[in-house]
Amino acid sequence: MQREQVKTGGCLCGAVRYEIDGPLRDIISxxxxxxxKTSGHYFAATATPKEHFHLTKDEGLKWYSSSGYAERGFCSECGSSLFWRMKDGSHQSILAGSLDGDTGLKTSHHIFVADKKDYYDIADGIPQYDTYPEDLKSG
Known part of the structure; x- marks a missing residue:
């Protein structure tokens, strides 16, 4: 994890805004x-401990229950995909593209690569997994 000063982010129209005042995990794709289906390609997401994440504006925020254990946060005004979280509150990911400005983060892993579409290759030399590896679940 990387420690940064306060980072901000939000949706395209500004109806959802947030601040992060703690460390950010490197990107998992x-x-x-x-x-x-949610993003139109693949998800690139970071995360931070929940005590460091603060919604500052949530007018458009809606949650979609995408499985029995997780839900996805998006703006109901502009359609921006923003978050993925466990329903039990144990983890929340933040889509990296929703952060304002440069992040200083790097992609560390690709997961569920067996499901990737045929129109692109993953050739960046970063570790690839067909599932979500146990050693990543703590981050």
Whole structure:
């Protein structure tokens, strides 16, 4: 994890805004079918401990229950995909593209690569997994 000063982010129209005042995990790129449908490609997400994440504006925020254990946060005004979280509150990911400005983060892993589409290759030399590895679940 990387420690930064306060980072901000939000949706395209500004109806959802947030601040992060703590460390950010490097990016994990998820190539699963649900992330493809939600984002139009694959998800690139970071995370921070929940005590460091603060919504500052949530007028447009809606949550979609995408499985029995997780839900996805998006702006109901502009349609921006913003978050993925466990329903039990144990984890929340933040889509990296929703952060304002440069992040200083790097992609560390690709997950669910067996589900990736055929129109692109993953050739960046970063570790790839067909599932979500146990050693990543703590981050």
């Amino acid at each position: 998820c190539h699963c079918g649900q992330c493809q």
